[in-house]
Amino acid sequence: EVQLVDSGGDLVQPGGSLRLSCAASGFTFSNYWMSWVRRAPGKGLEWVASIKQDGSQKYYVGSVKGRFTISRDNAKNSLYLQMNSLRAEDTAVYYCASQFASSSHYWGQGTLVTVSS
Amino acid sequence: DIQMTQSPSSLSASVGDRVTITCRASQGIRNDLGWYQQKPEKAPKRLIYAASSLQSGVPSRFSGSGSGTDFTLTISSLQPEDFATYYCLQNNSFPLTFGGGTKVEIK
Numbered sequence: 001e002v003q004l005v006d007s008g009g010d011l012v013q014p015g016g017s018l019r020l021s022c023a024a025s026g027f028t029f030s031n032y033w034m035s036w037v038r039r040a041p042g043k044g045l046e047w048v049a050s051i052k053q054d055g056s057q058k059y060y061v062g063s064v065k066g067r068f069t070i071s072r073d074n075a076k077n078s079l080y081l082q083m084n085s086l087r088a089e090d091t092a093v094y095y096c097a098s099q100f101a102s103s104s105h106y107w108g109q110g111t112l113v114t115v116s117s
Numbered sequence: 118d119i120q121m122t123q124s125p126s127s128l129s130a131s132v133g134d135r136v137t138i139t140c141r142a143s144q145g146i147r148n149d150l151g152w153y154q155q156k157p158e159k160a161p162k163r164l165i166y167a168a169s170s171l172q173s174g175v176p177s178r179f180s181g182s183g184s185g186t187d188f189t190l191t192i193s194s195l196q197p198e199d200f201a202t203y204y205c206l207q208n209n210s211f212p213l214t215f216g217g218g219t220k221v222e223i224k
Contacts, residue, residue: 035213037161044215044216044217044218045153045155045161045204046215047213050213059211059212060212061212095160095161097161100166100206100213101149101166102166103166103170105151105166105172107160108160110160
């Protein structure tokens with residue numbers, strides 16, 4: 001069974017840091033681009049970042065550039081999102097997702113990040 | 118950046134109705150578009166990929182069409198479990214962009 005399990009969400013103060021993780025199983029993780037997508041309260045879905053299979057290419061939405069870093073460990077079948085200098089507007093449920101262009105496509109269950117003092 | 122304009126932002130419909138949602142891209146994206154359904158407290162679920170390919174396991178009442186800049190998601194006969202929010206996503210070029218969403222409510 002294919003699974004993506006998101007974890008690491010928490011309550012953090014503005015300016016703080018957090019690292020999200022996504023553990024993959026049931027498919028060949030190293031063959032897929034991977035991404036993070038978020039949904040803020042009362043808002044729509046927003047793509048956050050993507051990383052190529054070997055980690056050689058990374059892309060970010062403008063609002064997180066320089067603050068967030070996407071990474072992966074193919075040996076551990078894991079995806080990460082390091083979030084620094086967090087702001088209130090980063091409050092959202094964060095989902096990992098596999099390659100959008102593929103016929104095989106999977107999502108994690110989401111993990112809640114709340115940025116508040 | 119490619120902007121995705123989705124309409125309507127909400128609609129009310131009855132069970133059995135035919136429902137159509139559209140997305141317009143600010144520039145051509147070939148057929149690099151997917152349609153997603155999201156219910157409260159749940160992860161998004163992809164219904165359509167490559168503009169018109171039905172995701173495995175998704176009921177055939179869902180269909181997608183379009184290419185270039187104009188795309189459509191059609192639900193041929195709305196079912197009770199279809200009341201949700203729907204999004205398009207262009208995966209032609211980074212930054213990837215979602216449409217603003219369409220909330221489908223019960224009339």
